[in-house]
């Protein structure tokens with residue numbers, strides 16, 4: 001048992017309550033990690049909105065957890081997975097692992113001063129710059145997984161929709177590192193500048209393919225409100241990878257003929273395995289990915305959410321102790 005200060009979601013869509021909470025150790029092979037930085041993933045915001053019907057408050061969210069275990073800097077792989085799903089090298093399929101759950105949605109997560117985590121989920125960090133990992137690792141690992149599913153290769157032309165978000169801006173940089181030509185959609189001219197700085201061609205016009213030309217793959221981070229134009233960007237036989245649906249609303253395909261006549265594939269991409277997580281930590285540690293984030297104290301969690309929902313954050317909002 002440990003007592004922590006945590007931001008507790010007590011009612012969907014309402015302010016978090018920052019309070020003292022006692023956390024039971026789930027089992028002997030779970031260990032305590034003192035949280036030094038935790039990212040506010042777009043997934044958390046969907047949960048906060050009430051977009052995951054299987055979840056009920058109270059919840060302590062946060063799966064992008066980086067901190068200290070017995071004095072050593074660690075990242076916590078967010079998937080809580082029965083060992084029967086995982087190969088010795090850490091690879092497994094989230095889609096076919098029925099025991100898979102995620103820190104913050106099953107066990108209490110990282111909007112807290114400390115978390116319990118399975119000992120085998122801990123990955124050593126190359127340094128103690130916790131916030132940069134909290135900003136970038138989830139996005140990079142997500143796109144490592146998604147780009148494999150889509151068959152991205154050097155010379156592929158791709159569009160990231162929702163490119164200025166925490167997943168988008170770090171995922172887009174990973175796609176660049178594969179040798180792809182990367183276009184990124186954002187609604188904001190200011191955020192377009194950030195994309196340009198990391199070699200991503202900003203797109204502000206949803207129908208910009210008329211002048212810029214079509215792409216091989218669209219990575220959809222936004223979902224319901226953009227998918228009906230984003231699929232128009234695809235060349236015949238192209239692939240749309242569905243990564244997120246930020247508002248948590250049903251997705252309707254208004255013109256199925258676009259999919260049928262162009263033989264477009266729609267592929268879902270579910271999270272990332274331990275191997276991809278380790279690789280993402282390594283890339284961020286080496287400085288191959290530039291982290292974009294704004295740091296907030298844990299006690300400022302409600303201000304961070306307002307900033308995210310009102311579109312004021314480029315990249316990730318990261319909570320740090322205090």
Ligand SMILES: NC(=O)c1ccc[n+]([C@@H]2O[C@H](COP(=O)([O-])OP(=O)(O)OC[C@H]3O[C@@H](n4cnc5c(N)ncnc54)[C@H](OP(=O)(O)O)[C@@H]3O)[C@@H](O)[C@H]2O)c1
Pocket residue numbers: 040041042043044045046138142161162163164165166167168185186187188191221222225226242243244245246247269270271272308311315316
């Ligand atoms: N499949 C997976 O493995 C996986 C992993 C992690 C996260 N996700 C999902 O990925 C999604 C994005 O996560 P994130 O962390 O990047 O979220 P985020 O940091 O909140 O960013 C979301 C971005 O979406 C854009 N956006 C929001 N509403 C929009 C709208 N109505 N129209 C157009 N653009 C809009 C915003 O860009 P602008 O303000 O620049 O327009 C914003 O930067 C979430 O749904 C999350 O659940 C999936």
Ligand SMILES: [Zn+2]
Pocket residue numbers: 041042043063064138139
């Ligand atoms: Zn995440």
